[in-house]
Amino acid sequence: MKKIALSKLNELFAAIAKDTELHLPVNFKGETVFKKWTEGDNYAKDSLKTVKSPKDLFFPQNENISNFRKEGNKFIIDPVELPKSGIVVFGVRGCDEQSFRVLDNVFLAEPVDTFYEARRKNSVIITAACTKPSESCFCKTFGIDPTDPAGDVTTWIVDDNMFFAVKTEKGEAFLAKYADIFTEAEEDDTYRVENVKYLANQIFAKLPLADLTTEGWGGDKTDEKFDDPKWQDLSTACLGCGTCTFVCPTCQCYDIRDYNTGNQIQRSRCWDSCMYKDFTMCAHGTARPTQKERYRQRFMHKLVYYPANNDGMFSCVGCGRCVDKCPVQTNIVKVIKAFGGDKK
Ligand code: SF4
Ligand code: SF4
Numbered sequence: 449m450k451k452i453a454l455s456k457l458n459e460l461f462a463a464i465a466k467d468t469e470l471h472l473p474v475n476f477k478g479e480t481v482f483k484k485w486t487e488g489d490n491y492a493k494d495s496l497k498t499v500k501s502p503k504d505l506f507f508p509q510n511e512n513i514s515n516f517r518k519e520g521n522k523f524i525i526d527p528v529e530l531p532k533s534g535i536v537v538f539g540v541r542g543c544d545e546q547s548f549r550v551l552d553n554v555f556l557a558e559p560v561d562t563f564y565e566a567r568r569k570n571s572v573i574i575t576a577a578c579t580k581p582s583e584s585c586f587c588k589t590f591g592i593d594p595t596d597p598a599g600d601v602t603t604w605i606v607d608d609n610m611f612f613a614v615k616t617e618k619g620e621a622f623l624a625k626y627a628d629i630f631t632e633a634e635e636d637d638t639y640r641v642e643n644v645k646y647l648a649n650q651i652f653a654k655l656p657l658a659d660l661t662t663e664g665w666g667g668d669k670t671d672e673k674f675d676d677p678k679w680q681d682l683s684t685a686c687l688g689c690g691t692c693t694f695v696c697p698t699c700q701c702y703d704i705r706d707y708n709t710g711n712q713i714q715r716s717r718c719w720d721s722c723m724y725k726d727f728t729m730c731a732h733g734t735a736r737p738t739q740k741e742r743y744r745q746r747f748m749h750k751l752v753y754y755p756a757n758n759d760g761m762f763s764c765v766g767c768g769r770c771v772d773k774c775p776v777q778t779n780i781v782k783v784i785k786a787f788g789g790d791k792k
Contacts, residue, residue, distance in 0.1 A: 450612045450623055450630035451637060454493070457610065460629050461485050464536050467625075471505055472538040473498050482537070491539060493605060496582055497769060501544050501697030502537055506567045507551060509694075510718045513563060513704075517712040526712070530562060534570040536622070542597030543587040543767040545575050547697030550754070550763045554700050572622050574612075575599030579648045584768030586657035586781065592765060594652065595645040606640045657768075657781060664788050667756030673748065678786050683743035685776040690721035692770035692779065693746070698763045701727070722746050747783045 452460060464470045470485040473492040480495035482502045515526040548568070555564035578585075578594040587594050596602060600619030604611045611633055614620045623630065633641075652658065693699040703720040706713050720727055722745050728735060736742045754763035764780055771779045 449633040449638060449641070451609045451633045452612070452630050454605070454608050454610055456629065457491055458487075460626060461489075461491070461538075462487065463626055463629060464538075469532065469535040470538060471502065471535060485538075493539070493576075494580075496541065496578065496580065496585075497767060497772075500695060501547060501767065501769070502540055503544075503547060503551060503697050505535065505537055506548070506564055506571070507555070507700065507702075510716060511563065512714055512716050514715040515712050516715070530566040533566050533568075534572075535567070536572045536574065538574045539576045539603075540573055540597075540599060541576060541578055541767075542592045542594040543585075543765040544697050545573060545597050545599050546587075546590065546592050546765045547767070548573065550698040550758075550761065550765065551700055553758050553761070570618075572601070572618055573599040574601045574603060574619075574622075577602060577604045577645065577648070579605075579644060579651075581648075581652055581655060582768060582772075583656050584771040585652075585655060585766065586660050586768060587766035588652060588658070589660045589662060589784075590762050590764060590766050595648040604641045604644055606637070606644050609637075611637060611641050657766075660766075660781065660784060662751070662762060662784070665751040665755075665762070665784070667752060667760060669752045670748070670756070673752060673787065674744070676787070679740050679744045682778065682783055682786055683740040685778045686723070686739050686743050687776060688723050688725060688739050688742065689775065690723045691773050691775065693721035693723055694719060695769040695773050697767055697769070698750070698765060722749070747780060750780060751784070 461470055465485050471482050472485055473480045473495055474483045474489050475492045475495065476483065479499045480492045480497070481500065482498050482505065483489065512528055514528055517524050517526065551564070552568065555561040556568070575597040577597060581594065585594070598615060600616045601622060602613045602615055612623060612630065614623055693701070701720045701722055702717045704715060704717045706715050723742050725734060725742070727742070736745055750764045751762060755761055771781055
């Protein structure tokens, strides 16, 4: 394990930013957001959740994917250059780290999404262990260890130092590149990190959602759950605002639109939401005409359809953002509990 004094973090960030784009959580107008680091930015080390997850870095909210224009009788396609690869994302929490793997299963499966692949390829993910979770956190329900998250390198803060443990070859190469800035951790330090993990786990065990379980959910539950009358009650309050999908690190639906700029057509894709009534609108209308059907789709996808196609992996990571942000307090936790997924 390596370590660095917190006072030297900006030196590390400056060294990384010389080589590649570095993104990390910073405080901005009272919120915490992921931002490309530039000199003067301070890592928001004490904040837990960014408003939007870092999924934007690999799957931006809006992106131009192609341009075309007419020349005489011909259509000319002007391909858009693929985005840069190899960014470093620092300070990713365990839930958001797992969300990258959920997205990988979608965007890196055949046919590969070349834009996503270009951004994701060679990216280095440095995770931050959680020590002060919020009441809406329930990542452990999905098998995530927030006190020792995955990633290429994992970090812990103990007193005035940050500790770095390598998890992958990429992580090893990353630490080797900046070896001059780190010092080797001592045996005592290992105990101190273990103690921080132990104390954090005590807090996690007492969270209101500590007993939430996915029991009763999974890829084989379509027939059992689809026509359950509970969906009507659960969805009655839903406004169809789409907030839950926009803050969700694993939601991956998008729309494609063409804009006439006057001298060419610009084709863009932007995030969409299965909670909207015009989502996947076809000439004959929409496949899900009621909010109950749209609401059911969102949660059945997270807890049944996605696991059915991805070896049992759920596409919720328990970040709790939808719990915090839904204006009418209806969310995935209520759905899980309504079907009995609460051990209490
Ligand atoms: S569940 Fe809540 S956040 Fe999501 S669309 Fe409905 S009202 Fe909006
Ligand atoms: S469904 Fe809610 S808790 Fe689950 S990953 Fe999405 S925003 Fe987080």
